[in-house]
Amino acid sequence: MKRTASILAFILICVSTLSAQDIIYKFDIRQDIDKAALKKVTMAMKEARDLDARYIIINLDTYGGAVDAADKIRTAIIKSDIPVIAFINPQAASAGALISIACDSIYMSKGSSIGAATVVNQEGKVMPDKYQSFMRGMMRTTAESHGKLERNGEQVWRRDPLLAQQMCDTANVLSFTQEEAIAHGYCEGKAESLSEVIEHLDTVDYILKEQKLSTLDNIILFLMSPVLQAIFLMLIIGGIYFELQSPGIGLPLGVAILGAILYFAPLYLGGLAQNWEIILFIVGIGLIMVEIFLIPGFGVAGISGIILTLGSLIFAMIDNNLFLFEGKINWELLLTPIAIVTVSCFAALCLSIYIAGKLYPKKAFNHIALRTELTENSGFVGVDTKISEFVGLQATVATALRPTGKVEIGEKLYEATLSVGMASKGEKVTVVKVEGGRLYCEKTTK
Numbered sequence: 382m383k384r385t386a387s388i389l390a391f392i393l394i395c396v397s398t399l400s401a402q403d404i405i406y407k408f409d410i411r412q413d414i415d416k417a418a419l420k421k422v423t424m425a426m427k428e429a430r431d432l433d434a435r436y437i438i439i440n441l442d443t444y445g446g447a448v449d450a451a452d453k454i455r456t457a458i459i460k461s462d463i464p465v466i467a468f469i470n471p472q473a474a475s476a477g478a479l480i481s482i483a484c485d486s487i488y489m490s491k492g493s494s495i496g497a498a499t500v501v502n503q504e505g506k507v508m509p510d511k512y513q514s515f516m517r518g519m520m521r522t523t524a525e526s527h528g529k530l531e532r533n534g535e536q537v538w539r540r541d542p543l544l545a546q547q548m549c550d551t552a553n554v555l556s557f558t559q560e561e562a563i564a565h566g567y568c569e570g571k572a573e574s575l576s577e578v579i580e581h582l583d584t585v586d587y588i589l590k591e592q593k594l595s596t597l598d599n600i601i602l603f604l605m606s607p608v609l610q611a612i613f614l615m616l617i618i619g620g621i622y623f624e625l626q627s628p629g630i631g632l633p634l635g636v637a638i639l640g641a642i643l644y645f646a647p648l649y650l651g652g653l654a655q656n657w658e659i660i661l662f663i664v665g666i667g668l669i670m671v672e673i674f675l676i677p678g679f680g681v682a683g684i685s686g687i688i689l690t691l692g693s694l695i696f697a698m699i700d701n702n703l704f705l706f707e708g709k710i711n712w713e714l715l716l717t718p719i720a721i722v723t724v725s726c727f728a729a730l731c732l733s734i735y736i737a738g739k740l741y742p743k744k745a746f747n748h749i750a751l752r753t754e755l756t757e758n759s760g761f762v763g764v765d766t767k768i769s770e771f772v773g774l775q776a777t778v779a780t781a782l783r784p785t786g787k788v789e790i791g792e793k794l795y796e797a798t799l800s801v802g803m804a805s806k807g808e809k810v811t812v813v814k815v816e817g818g819r820l821y822c823e824k825t826t827k
Contacts, residue, residue: 414446445475496556616640665689
């Protein structure tokens with residue numbers, strides 16, 4: 382009995398000891414800031430909350446990325462009930478600087494830097510000042526979110542908002558080294574490893590938990606790459622175009638369907654695409670098909686189909702929470718998905734037209750341009766030929782004369798008109814007159 386009581390006491394002591402341990406949750410952002418990085422952060426923050434973690438550490442190394450994704454990440458960090466620590470090892474540039482400043486504490490390794498948050502396009506060119514103004518505002522309010530502290534008897538910002546704003550200056554953009562960041566309050570200390578970061582934290586007995594992504598998670602994050610998303614868009618548009626060039630359930634339609642699945646699936650599983658956006662896409666494609674195959678011309682159905690299709694592709698890339706708040710919508714966050722969809726669709730259409738012209742030189746653009754070859758063998762002749770010499774000759778009807786058609790003389794076809802009645806293919810007629818490059822014939826009497 383005493384032995385049993387001792388065992389139970391030992392178990393209780395072990396359980397209480399384990400329950401007293403702090404959980405430190407760590408995950409990496411060592412990539413461009415995009416939808417995949419946003420999804421990764423969202424998953425990590427949720428798992429840390431489920432584990433009731435004491436601290437979250439971000440192992441950060443990035444040269445920046447999409448502003449909209451960075452904005453959502455920094456908002457999640459600011460609103461987190463769990464203190465978030467950034468371990469910059471070694472770069473936190475542009476969008477990475479915004480994410481770092483949002484964290485409760487920042488630690489930097491030797492040779493690391495933070496700053497250079499000027500907004501540029503994909504070619505590296507500085508964007509107009511309205512974009513810089515938006516980024517400067519985000520940097521200021523992020524720095525201000527950490528409040529003030531008392532220094533030398535007066536209240537000062539813990540992180541100076543004006544210095545954060547200067548990181549977006551297009552003329553003299555600011556970046557801090559490790560020492561400079563510490564001197565200006567943008568770094569709490571030095572660290573060369575994760576264990577050194579943890580030494581600065583208010584914890585002794587802890588369990589380190591790291592984010593472990595499943596194979597499916599890695600596939601989803603990989604497919605959410607902006608480059609791959611653009612390729613999937615090109616597969617959709619190109620597949621539809623080639624299917625119209627060669628009607629029937631075939632390879633082009635299969636490619637388009639595969640492109641749509643690869644495009645929508647990761648966005649849907651990642652929480653960006655919603656059911657209504659997928660339905661919108663299907664309805665849009667259906668209207669385009671109706672316009673092409675059932676309704677002559679191009680009108681309301683076709684235009685509506687194009688608008689719905691492009692709209693669904695764009696909105697699938699946008700977090701719908703962007704519209705679920707009171708106040709002014711930040712339309713700049715919509716520009717990236719609009720640009721990706723527009724440029725990708727235009728490039729796919731141009732490339733498809735070019736390839737179709739090579740593969741189907743006789744079929745491409747038949748509905749736009751006349752491709753009939755006016756050759757002499759097809760019965761098209763000029764008025765300066767010697768057909769006036771055909772008067773009195775016998776010809777064979779090549780196409781039924783009702784009363785106009787074509788006749789064959791000397792293995793060549795000529796436009797002809799039967800003066801009286803009609804003649805079937807194979808019958809014999811006699812040329813009685815030539816006017817305006819046309820033969821006028823009568824049935825040959827036996």
